[in-house]
Amino acid sequence: MSNLADRIEEYLKKVIEQTNEGFIVLQRGYLADFFSCAPSQINYVLTTRFTAERGYLVESRRGGGGYLRIVRLGLDPEGKFQRLMAELIGDDLSQERASNLIDRLKEEEIFTQREALLIKTIFSDRLLSGLVNCPSHLRARLMKEILANMCRDDIDA
Structure with a gap:
């Protein structure tokens, strides 16, 4: 069985693939509850596996109304x-x-x-x-x- 970070990454990529917008907006607390882990584990996955080099942009806002926005960066042919x-x-x-x-x-x-x-x-x-x-x-x-x-x-x- 894969480790927790792998499962979180796989889940997030699957959710992004299923959207037409090319991005998702989630709450860190929801993900932590969903995977029964600490929010720091979610942060670890985001900072190590959803980087610009890997084709993602992560926007984050902490606090009560906080959210995570994960954007899949597209590659266009126009330069x-x-x-x-x-x-x-x-x-x-x-x-x-x-x-x-x-x-x-x-x-x-x-x-x-x-x-x-x-x-x-x-x-x-x-x-x-x-x-x-x-x-x-x-x-x-x-x-x-x-x-x-x-x-x-x-x-x-």
Whole structure:
């Protein structure tokens, strides 16, 4: 049986998939009661599994009328995608964040399974740490370049 965090994640993703709006609004207390856990467990799932790299934006308001809004970020073909990715990536990209982003792009079918595996291998700390002083800078630059080329329409097959 999967652990509690996995079950919470799976539940939230299923609820998001069932909406036409692309987002859900829930109360942290309701989720904690539903899963018989502390609200901090809900926070843990949201902060580790519903990140921008994984394709989600979480808005939260605490207190009596508090809520959680989880928005599934869409990837559009009009160039907003590259701007979003550039903002998301920034000047530094850790191996973990890169891996999450690659998984998301594989989910969106921008990368194939094979491409995702190759890029993750190239981006590994094990490989980059011995080659450059700041692997996170190089990883960010490489990811931006890869994405710019992956999204071009004029690539010859």
